[in-house]
Amino acid sequence: MATLGIDFGTSNTAAGWMQRGAPVVIPLEGQNATLPTAIFLEFGSKRTLYGQAAARAMMDGEDGRFMRALKSVLGTPLARERRQFMAEKLTLIEVIARFLSEIKARAEAATGQTFDAAISGRPVRFHSVDAARDAQALVDLTQAYEMAGFGSVSFLPEPEAAALSVKGEGRILIVDIGGGTSDFTICEKSGLDTRVIASEGIRLGGTDFDKQISLSHIMPLLGLNAQIGNEFGEGSHSAPRGLYNDLASWEKITFVYGDKTVREVRRWERLARDPKVFGRLADVLEMHLGHDVAYAVEAGKITANGASEAMIDLGVVEKGLGVSLPNGDLMAQLFPAAQDIALCAEATLKAADMTPDDIDRVVFVGGSSLLGVIQQRIGLMFPNAAMETSEVFTAVVDGLAIAAGARVGA
Numbered sequence: 001m002a003t004l005g006i007d008f009g010t011s012n013t014a015a016g017w018m019q020r021g022a023p024v025v026i027p028l029e030g031q032n033a034t035l036p037t038a039i040f041l042e043f044g045s046k047r048t049l050y051g052q053a054a055a056r057a058m059m060d061g062e063d064g065r066f067m068r069a070l071k072s073v074l075g076t077p078l079a080r081e082r083r084q085f086m087a088e089k090l091t092l093i094e095v096i097a098r099f100l101s102e103i104k105a106r107a108e109a110a111t112g113q114t115f116d117a118a119i120s121g122r123p124v125r126f127h128s129v130d131a132a133r134d135a136q137a138l139v140d141l142t143q144a145y146e147m148a149g150f151g152s153v154s155f156l157p158e159p160e161a162a163a164l165s166v167k168g169e170g171r172i173l174i175v176d177i178g179g180g181t182s183d184f185t186i187c188e189k190s191g192l193d194t195r196v197i198a199s200e201g202i203r204l205g206g207t208d209f210d211k212q213i214s215l216s217h218i219m220p221l222l223g224l225n226a227q228i229g230n231e232f233g234e235g236s237h238s239a240p241r242g243l244y245n246d247l248a249s250w251e252k253i254t255f256v257y258g259d260k261t262v263r264e265v266r267r268w269e270r271l272a273r274d275p276k277v278f279g280r281l282a283d284v285l286e287m288h289l290g291h292d293v294a295y296a297v298e299a300g301k302i303t304a305n306g307a308s309e310a311m312i313d314l315g316v317v318e319k320g321l322g323v324s325l326p327n328g329d330l331m332a333q334l335f336p337a338a339q340d341i342a343l344c345a346e347a348t349l350k351a352a353d354m355t356p357d358d359i360d361r362v363v364f365v366g367g368s369s370l371l372g373v374i375q376q377r378i379g380l381m382f383p384n385a386a387m388e389t390s391e392v393f394t395a396v397v398d399g400l401a402i403a404a405g406a407r408v409g410a
Helices: 051-060 092-111 131-147 156-163 206-220 240-247 250-255 258-273 277-285 290-305 325-354 374-379 395-408
Strands: 001-009 014-017 022-026 037-044 049-052 063-066 083-085 089-090 115-122 150-158 170-177 182-190 193-202 227-229 234-237 309-313 322-326 363-365 387-391
Touching: 001 092, 001 156, 001 258, 001 395, 014 092, 014 395, 022 092, 022 150, 022 374, 022 395, 037 051, 037 092, 049 051, 049 083, 051 063, 051 290, 063 250, 063 395, 092 115, 092 131, 092 250, 115 131, 115 156, 115 258, 115 395, 131 150, 150 156, 150 277, 150 309, 156 182, 156 363, 156 395, 170 325, 170 374, 182 325, 193 250, 206 240, 206 277, 206 290, 206 309, 227 258, 234 277, 240 250, 240 374, 250 290, 277 290, 290 322, 290 325, 322 325, 363 374, 363 395, 374 387
Parallel strands: 001 115, 115 150, 170 363, 363 387
Antiparallel strands: 001 014, 014 022, 037 049, 037 063, 083 089, 170 182, 182 193, 227 234, 309 322
């Protein structure tokens, strides 16, 4: 029975297996090592598209439902709500199962193997402040794997998987900042042996960083904090913040659309002191542009991280519309999140009964670990440790492949 290692991520997914004693990442989309964790249910042809094809269909304005960051709904009531998708009602667990089934099929086609079992990465904690939701998330994900056709599935915390693939010796802190969570493992490596000493995690990651930037820089252009005049009499009130929070959250965008919401926003537009901003919001909702805006924010974040300034281009909403995102603003905006992440790193040290001076190396994995504000804050905590950026996008899946191989003797 062949076992497939799957790093099912909030933003990207990868798969790997052991071949001739070495971990091999299986290309899932062309020669790409990772596949965007994105799904598009195309209404006209009733096809389901995955990865970059799903994102292209959304950006091309195809008629359908686009979903991304579905890992974030695991453990929440939203995961088990039945919703109308095309001609059937599905839960989001079933949608995730279809995505995992596609990963299985692509991996089998690429390798000629049949993968009856999976070893999946998981955050140290799906929900760091709600133990019940954290436990339910694992139940939900297990069910999704079973529905995807895997006879058995086991789980390994993602930073512990990355620890297996990191080369070298000594005491190492793995800093794994992904799309939805930040996870830490302290391990000791000696030769081929890896001993996990402590692991901790927090529900905070790249999609949360995108949300912060969107709420501070983009949503005011769509009416956040703008005043709506009372329908009768004098006075005014702010637009309800809940809609903007959902529109700025990757996993909730697809559920804000609807004729009732558009009609309500058009009413705000009529009553507003600045009708233009609510007109933009109504256009975004009417034309289903929420994910286009989110992608623009994500691109601006990435650019600003490596440059003095970036422009978040919102031309898809209104010709010539955009907002500047200086690197200094990015650093300041994300500093509170970096502080929370540093506190979790401290908790990992405490669980290991260690001090920063006990750590020889800090290894960053996960796409969001590349953010300068994160690396600087962690670097201040470990002034005597070597800072390394490992295989950022594949360290976890490499480790899962190693673990899978060890279980079947590959």
